[in-house]
Amino acid sequence: xxxxxxxxxxxxxxxxxxxxxxxxxxxxxxxxxxxxxxxxxxxxxxxxxxxxxxxxxxxxxxxxxxxxxxxxxxxxxxxxxxxxxxxxxxxxxxxxxxxxxxxxxxxxxxxxxxxxxxxxxxxxxxxxxxxxxxxxxxxxxxxxxxxxxxxxxxxxxxxxxxxxxxxxxxxxxxxxxxxxxxxxxxxxxxxxxxxxxxxxxxxxxxxxxxxxxxxxxxxxxxxxxxxxxxxxxxxxxxxxxxxxxxxxxxxxxxxxxxxxxxxxxxxxxxxxxxxxxxxxxxxxxxxxxxxxxxxxxxxxxxxxxxxxxxxxxxxxxxxxxxxxxxxxxxxxxxxxxxxxxxxxxxxxxxxxxxxxxxxxxxxxxxxxxxxxxxxxx
Numbered sequence: 001x002x003x004x005x006x007x008x009x010x011x012x013x014x015x016x017x018x019x020x021x022x023x024x025x026x027x028x029x030x031x032x033x034x035x036x037x038x039x040x041x042x043x044x045x046x047x048x049x050x051x052x053x054x055x056x057x058x059x060x061x062x063x064x065x066x067x068x069x070x071x072x073x074x075x076x077x078x079x080x081x082x083x084x085x086x087x088x089x090x091x092x093x094x095x096x097x098x099x100x101x102x103x104x105x106x107x108x109x110x111x112x113x114x115x116x117x118x119x120x121x122x123x124x125x126x127x128x129x130x131x132x133x134x135x136x137x138x139x140x141x142x143x144x145x146x147x148x149x150x151x152x153x154x155x156x157x158x159x160x161x162x163x164x165x166x167x168x169x170x171x172x173x174x175x176x177x178x179x180x181x182x183x184x185x186x187x188x189x190x191x192x193x194x195x196x197x198x199x200x201x202x203x204x205x206x207x208x209x210x211x212x213x214x215x216x217x218x219x220x221x222x223x224x225x226x227x228x229x230x231x232x233x234x235x236x237x238x239x240x241x242x243x244x245x246x247x248x249x250x251x252x253x254x255x256x257x258x259x260x261x262x263x264x265x266x267x268x269x270x271x272x273x274x275x276x277x278x279x280x281x282x283x284x285x286x287x288x289x290x291x292x293x294x295x296x297x298x299x300x301x302x303x304x305x306x307x308x309x310x311x312x313x314x315x316x317x318x319x320x321x322x323x324x325x326x327x328x329x330x331x332x333x334x335x336x337x338x339x340x341x342x343x344x345x346x347x348x349x350x351x352x353x354x355x356x357x358x359x360x361x362x363x364x365x366x367x368x369x370x371x372x373x374x375x376x377x
Contacts, residue, residue, distance in 0.1 A: 143181070143212020144236045144259055150185075150209060150269040151178045152369075158345070159364040161308055162189065165356045169195040172360050174346075176269060183209040185265045199224050199355065207265040213237045217263045223353075234261055234287060243290050256292055261285045268336075271297060272344040276316055278302060288322070296321050305337055305348060308363050313347050314340040 153176075160172040170191040177184050184206070191201040202222045209215055213236050221228035232243040236259045244251040262270055267284045274282055282297040298319040305315055315337040322334060337348040347362040 141213060141237055145209060145212045147178050147181050147183045147209065147212075149273060150183050150266055151176050152273065153367050154178055154370055155366075155368040157366045158362060160349075160360040161363045162358060162360045164195075164358055168192065169358075170201055181212065183266075183269075185269060187265060205265055207263055209266060215261075215263060215266055217265070230290075232263075232287065232290075234263070236261065241287055241292075245290075252290070256287070258285055261287055261292065264288055267295075268346070271318075272338065272346075274344075276318075276338070276344060278316070284320075286322070293323055295323075302340060303337065307347060308361055313337075315347060316340050316344070 155178070156174075156176045158174040160174070161168060162170040162172055170189060172187065172189040175186045185208075187203070187205045189201060189203040190196075191199065195201070200222060201224075204218075204220045206218045207215065208217075215234040215236065216231070217234075218231040219228060227247065229246040230244060231246075232241055234241050234256075239256045239259050240253065241256055241261075242251065242253045262284060264286060267286050271282060271284065276282070276299050278299050278301055280299060282299070284295045284297060286293055286295050298321070300317040300319055303315050303317050304312055306312055316339075318336040318338060320334055320336065334349065334351040336346055338344040338346050345362070345365065349360040351358055
């Protein structure tokens, strides 16, 4: 019994040893191939390309995707150094030598598309955009008005003393500057400390001529209990105006009958550059107080007037027949005295408000013209 068990064990061990020996011999001979389970599976690099078939069978969506892909890769391809390109060509040559002959490969059932050869027009795409940008022109409208029509100096500052019924009540400053073909005119009127406690006045009007095609005006007022904050833009070329009242929160956009339109301040400076003659009226198309109106300016007569500081001036008396309320809360006509010379400097202005007649008289002036040295203050 014991011998039989011993015999069976020996037979089993012999059979296992024989099977193991045969497996090792077969593996050594390579009948089952050479396998390395730790090595990743790599696809073969050899691909046969039929360029004629690929050109015919490439669909429009695929071509469009290839164009977009080539546009994104174009910048990267341009930055590859020459040495890297040479190394890539050598690698491609070595790989092509290892590719089996075409007759040993089975015929492909569907054509294989090679990305680098299917889109030949992609390098022209950036050039087309460059030509488009190169041929694009920006048209700038020529100015309808010039700075010389309003101001023939680089800078002008005029200071005024304001009186009410002959009593000094405030001061005013009219300043105009010209730079790069644009004109800026500012008028500031304030009451003195004594009158401010009874009837405060703080008016600021600013007008700008921009590019010869736009006039922008801002008006901020405080006269007694009245307060105003409004402005407008004159689009001369479009013959329209946009007006807004900040306090009342209302605005309008309307057409104008002509492009030859100004506001009160720019109209005053435009009038100064005209050839004024006694008995001959000038006409200004003015937008004021949200109203467009045609204003005749009468040149009444010549007068010699006395100014503060015992100065006399030969002047022309102008009478603008303004029908609108104007930038000041006036109640009557307005008269303007300008010097009887080519500069036509306004030396005196009279108007009426609810409290009585208001007079502004020139007390000081400073003018800087082209080529003049700047005056020291």
